[in-house]
Amino acid sequence: MTFLLLFGTFILFLLLSVPIGIALGLSSVVTILGTNIIGMDTFTQRMIEGLNNFPLLAVPLFAFAGDIMGRGGIAKRLLNLANIFFGRITGGLGVVTVIACLFFAAISGTGSATVAAIGLIMIPAMIAKGYAPPFATALVATSGTVGTLIPPSVTMIIYAVTAGVSVTQMFAAGIGPGLLVGIALITFTLYYANKHKYKGEENQYTVKEAFVIFLKAIPALLVPVIVLGGIYGGIFTPTEAAGAACIYGIILSVFVYKEIKITELPYFAFNACMLSAAVLLIIGMSAGFGLILTVTQLPVTISSFIIDMGTNMIVILLLINVLLLITGTFMETNAAIVILTPILLPIVTAVGVDPVHFGLIMVLNLAIGFITPPLGANLFMATKVSNVSYETLAKSIIPWIFVMIVVLLLVTFIPSISLYLPSILR
Known part of the structure; x- marks a missing residue:
């Protein structure tokens, strides 16, 4: 009864377009008032x-x-x-875009910031060289995903706090999958x-020009260092x-x-506060939401049920991957982490999966x-910086999704990709 009331009201609020942080809080309050499972205090x-x-x-921070470094x-x-x-x-311009996203991801900590900063420069440049606009836009959108993998990553901080693991270990584990x-x-x-004969740049740099560009880039390269x-x-x-x-x-x-x-710094500080407020609201509400789940012992029940079925680790990880892929299509990332980690982590650790992995x-x-x-x-974000329609981009992104899923399978079933660097740090 408690479980149905909690998730039923949560889904109802989401369908009513209530912001996810508020929906978590309201569904928790409704459940508390309806069942008195815990006190409001x-x-x-x-x-x-x-x-x-x-x-x-x-x-x-x-x-x-x-935001500052992006602009x-x-x-x-x-x-x-x-x-x-x-x-x-x-x-070459496409390769430059991916490499720039890798570097910038080691600065920004978020995917959307990476897409905005690199996309504003590289999408027009690729289109000017004959790249199809949907391809160029899809490339930047996909490359921006490394912002959540290459440290420092805000998403990894949220997971580390929720799962009770080391942020430093998570950062180290993200380097292999990100690369x-x-x-x-x-x-x-x-x-x-x-295949489509997208030519590279015709400009050939002299040694002096290349040296000047390198000197100007040194301060930027020192950021991840x-x-x-x-x-x-x-x-x-x-x-x-x-x-x-x-x-x-x-x-x-x-x-x-x-x-x-x-004089623009207060504006950037305000933007950072507004972005963080939404994330922290979700985390705070999710902590109370998670307490109700814990009291009902739902995570333990689900974990015991799956383990008692005798399903091996490969099948469990495949099922969890499918669940997370579906969840990621409609739920905000940080909310998904704080809600699902307490449920899924006991299941995977019971079959021998490292929490960092x-x-x-x-x-x-x-x-x-x-x-x-x-x-x-x-x-x-990519459509805003490229003027390619969302419908067109949604079709062009399909091959890139398959590429990412291949990488996901490798990371899932070859733990050393994630755990090699953390093992050295340990």
């Missing part, structure tokens, strides 16, 4: 406890740093540098570009790294590249949701 305390977590401070000229310098090495080959996604996207881009090197070197925590990224981003964008005025499986599944209609957050 207990529910409120759990909400506060869910937010009283030091790593969550990194969410607004990384959002602020990513402060860093993306432009990274693209210019990548263009020197790959711009002249067939499909694998990059290699897969480059491979498909080269295949498609050769400072952030990730500091974390893995034990100099500072992921949350402190986010603060360091903010300071370095301000110095770089305002005083070195001079593409942002210091499962975190990457979960994040990659939901990252595919960024490019899967009808939600497809990256698709909406």
Whole structure:
């Protein structure tokens, strides 16, 4: 009865277009008032406890740093540098786009910021060189998914807090899958570009020009070195790294590249607060929502039921992948993580799956949701910067989804892709 009331009202509120964070809270309150399963004071305390977590401070800080660096000229310098090495080959602009997204993902921490920063520059450039607009737009939208995999990643912070694992371990685990996604996207881009004869850049850089571009890109290249090197070197925590990224981003964008005025910083801070408020509201409400699930012992019941069926690990992981792929098409990523992790994590750990490895499986599944209609957050962002209709882009994205699913299967069933670097850190 409690389970039906909780999820029934939650789904009803979603169908009424109530924001997901509010829907979680309202469905919890309705369930408490209808069943008296816990007290309202207990529910409120759990909400506060869910937010009283030091790593969550990194969410607004990384959002602020990513926004500043995206508009402060860093993306432009990274693209210019990548263009020197790959711009002249067939499909070179597409390769440059993927590589730039990999670098920028190590700065921004989110997929949508990566799509916006790189897409505004590269989509017009590819179209000018004869690339089909839907292909160029789909390439940028898919490449933006690495923003949730390559550390620092806001999504990984949310999973680490929810699952009770190390943020540093999650960051290290994301590097292998993130690079694998990059290699897969480059491979498909080269295949498609050769098939459709997408020429590279005709401009040939002199040694002096290449050297100048490299010098201008050095400060941008140092961003992931400072952030990730500091974390893995034990100099500072992921949350402190986010603060360091903010300071370095301000110095770089305002005083070195001079593409942002210091008077604009409050605007970027306001944007970061607005973005983070929505995420933190979901986390707080989900903590209370999860308490009700725990009291009803639903996660334990589901876990015991599946394990008692005697299904092996491969089948369980395949079923969970299907569930997460479907969930990612209609549910916001952070909400999906905080709701489903307490339910699914006991199941996979019971069959021997490492919690950090499962975190990457979960994040990659939901990252595919960024490019899967009808939600497809990256698709909406890409259409805004390219003027390609959503309907057209939804058709063009299908081959890219299959490429991502191949990578997902490799990450799922070859744990060392995710766990090799964390094992070294341990």
